[in-house]
Amino acid sequence: EIVMTQSPATLSVSPGERATLSCRASQSVSSNLVWYQQKPGQAPRFLIYGASTRATGIPARFSGSGSGTEFTLTISSLQSEDFAVYYCQQYNNWPRTFGQGTKLEIK
Amino acid sequence: EVQLVESGGGLVQPGGSLRLSCAASGFTFSSFAMTWVRQAPGKGLEWVSGISSSGDSTYYADSVKGRFTFSRDNSKNTLYLQMNSLRAEDTAVYYCAKNWGGADYWGQGTLVTVSS
Numbered sequence: 732e733i734v735m736t737q738s739p740a741t742l743s744v745s746p747g748e749r750a751t752l753s754c755r756a757s758q759s760v761s762s763n764l765v766w767y768q769q770k771p772g773q774a775p776r777f778l779i780y781g782a783s784t785r786a787t788g789i790p791a792r793f794s795g796s797g798s799g800t801e802f803t804l805t806i807s808s809l810q811s812e813d814f815a816v817y818y819c820q821q822y823n824n825w826p827r828t829f830g831q832g833t834k835l836e837i838k
Numbered sequence: 839e840v841q842l843v844e845s846g847g848g849l850v851q852p853g854g855s856l857r858l859s860c861a862a863s864g865f866t867f868s869s870f871a872m873t874w875v876r877q878a879p880g881k882g883l884e885w886v887s888g889i890s891s892s893g894d895s896t897y898y899a900d901s902v903k904g905r906f907t908f909s910r911d912n913s914k915n916t917l918y919l920q921m922n923s924l925r926a927e928d929t930a931v932y933y934c935a936k937n938w939g940g941a942d943y944w945g946q947g948t949l950v951t952v953s954s
Contacts, residue, residue: 732900774933775944818883820885822940827873827885
């Protein structure tokens with residue numbers, strides 16, 4: 732199975748600053764990658780698909796990039812509601828696999 | 839409005855069985871593949887299983903293969919996850935989700951606890 736590795740495990744950033752989260756696949760997943768946001772006690776929220784396409788209703792401050800094995804989620808100017816855990820997931824191969832998550836916390 | 843509502847979770851002894859359901863509404867259920875994802879307490883997301891729109895194709899994580907069965911009834915807009923030979927490590931919140939690429943809608947989850 733494809734192993735997805737996210738870094739860092741925890742990222743401390745001040746509101747208004749930029750956050751950059753990374754996701755690496757153990758083999759190419761082309762652009763078949765999604766990003767989710769999860770807050771405590773809530774279901775995940777669909778953010779980005781196809782590595783770079785924002786889902787409906789997702790603010791423009793969220794952007795995704797990359798292809799193959801290296802991917803990035805960038806949040807351009809952090810708002811208070813953006814502090815959460817972020818997961819990447821590949822959907823190129825079966826079984827689907829998630830990264831272990833990056834916790835984005837307030838600095 | 840898309841709604842996914844899971845049910846059937848609870849406390850079960852190791853080696854026991856449980857069947858989860860997920861009732862879907864607000865979209866053409868029979869046109870979409872569906873997914874189960876679980877999350878152990880305090881841990882990350884783990885993909886469990888996917889099923890095609892017709893139910894003819896199913897896929898499983900190695901951790902549940904041979905023990906879990908994913909099915910659907912398109913006449914009832916309902917998904918089922920039959921879980922047998924349950925283990926302590928199956929303890930988690932189980933989410934159903936729409937689509938098997940990027941999951942665009944999720945239920946609120948149902949908690950399964952495997953303990954004696």
